Amino acid sequence: MPEHADRAFLEEMLAPLGGVSIRRMFGGLGLFRDGLMFGLSPRGVLDLKPAPEETASFANEGGAPFSCAAAQAAARAQARLRAGRKAA
Secondary structure, three states: OOHHHHHHHHHHHHHHHOOEEEEEEOOEEEEEEOOEEEEEEEOOOOEEOOOHHHHHHHHHOOOOOOOHHHHHHHHHHHHHHHHHOOOO
């Protein structure tokens, strides 16, 4: 999904919270509120930083803890895919 589509979706989804800003960073979109980063959306995935007392709620909804190893493996797979494409 192109970045502008991700941004539009996130803006609509987070509008009820008010005061959320979205900035480009780390090859994706950073989510901020009151000057604090609370989420990152790289390549159509949404990673959120829940408060410790909310972790169980996220797990109950199917959320999984962020794994740097999984993110790096996905980036390597994407890089292999890009490297394997023929120039148009």
